[in-house]
Amino acid sequence: MTNLPMHLTTDEIELWAQGLLPAARTMHLADCSLCRVEAGRERKVILELVQLPRFAPAAGFADRVMAQVRIPTPSGDFTA
Amino acid sequence: MAWAKQGHDAAFRELVRRYERPVFSLLYRMVRDRALAEDLAQETFIKVLNGIKSYRPEFKFSSWIFKIANNAAIDHLRRKSLDTLSLDGSPTAQTPEQMHATALQLGDRAESPLQQVENRELGTAIEHAIARLRPEYRSCIMLRHVEGYSYEEIAETLDLPLGTVKTYIHRARNELRGYLEDRMDETGPRAAP
Numbered sequence: 001m002t003n004l005p006m007h008l009t010t011d012e013i014e015l016w017a018q019g020l021l022p023a024a025r026t027m028h029l030a031d032c033s034l035c036r037v038e039a040g041r042e043r044k045v046i047l048e049l050v051q052l053p054r055f056a057p058a059a060g061f062a063d064r065v066m067a068q069v070r071i072p073t074p075s076g077d078f079t080a
Numbered sequence: 081m082a083w084a085k086q087g088h089d090a091a092f093r094e095l096v097r098r099y100e101r102p103v104f105s106l107l108y109r110m111v112r113d114r115a116l117a118e119d120l121a122q123e124t125f126i127k128v129l130n131g132i133k134s135y136r137p138e139f140k141f142s143s144w145i146f147k148i149a150n151n152a153a154i155d156h157l158r159r160k161s162l163d164t165l166s167l168d169g170s171p172t173a174q175t176p177e178q179m180h181a182t183a184l185q186l187g188d189r190a191e192s193p194l195q196q197v198e199n200r201e202l203g204t205a206i207e208h209a210i211a212r213l214r215p216e217y218r219s220c221i222m223l224r225h226v227e228g229y230s231y232e233e234i235a236e237t238l239d240l241p242l243g244t245v246k247t248y249i250h251r252a253r254n255e256l257r258g259y260l261e262d263r264m265d266e267t268g269p270r271a272a273p
Contacts, residue, residue: 010250045256048206049225054101055108055201057118062096065122069129071089 008035017043103149110153124149143237150219157215209259217252
């Protein structure tokens with residue numbers, strides 16, 4: 001696939017999956033079933049990845065961190 | 081950031097509040113153990129906040145904190161791979177008794193409440209697939225698709241050449257596709273989560 005210059009590159013497929021591929025290159029997908037299949041598979045994985053949730057640490061995390069942090073004062077001393 | 085550099089407790093707390101989820105999520109997916117991820121996240125924030133005066137504002141603060149978090153995870157994973165014990169006992173054991181005495185005890189197989197949470201959070205097909213990636217691939221793919229970093233930002237954050245970052249991400253996505261498609265073949269599309 002990559003030896004044919006008109007096929008989409010991996011970077012272009014990623015741009016397409018994000019809706020950022022220029023229209024001139026997007027049109028290639030209408031004519032090329034190879035790229036269409038490849039792009040569809042890639043988009044599926046990217047969609048799964050971007051929908052991954054962010055997890056939170058247990059409650060009180062900030063307090064546990066702050067208990068061990070030395071707070072510098074503008075004079076350069078530390079308050080804790 | 082300027083306020084934090086001058087040493088304001090409230091500014092430090094705000095930095096923790098803002099970055100605790102992204103940092104913890106990266107670490108949790110790297111080590112797949114809640115308690116350990118929290119220890120590493122705590123270590124990361126302490127290092128960052130105690131060293132805030134060395135922060136160089138020409139770099140993104142988030143890149144700096146992710147760099148420290150990723151290094152903590154990679155160091156831990158390296159140490160862990162060196163410490164891996166055989167289920168059959170120490171390789172230096174000479175007798176069956178020594179083998180038995182040094183064998184890893186699996187104990188009760190019932191899940192603790194924390195393990196139940198971990199299984200719920202990291203139990204989806206995509207999370208399992210991510211867990212099978214090399215750690216270097218895992219951090220690149222998380223920064224790219226969960227944090228929305230550009231390839232250039234990832235290269236700067238992880239101290240890797242740009243070409244390496246691109247290769248890691250493309251290979252990682254390729255492997256993820258393979259794992260997910262194999263799973264679909266095994267379970268059928270209706271059974272996939």
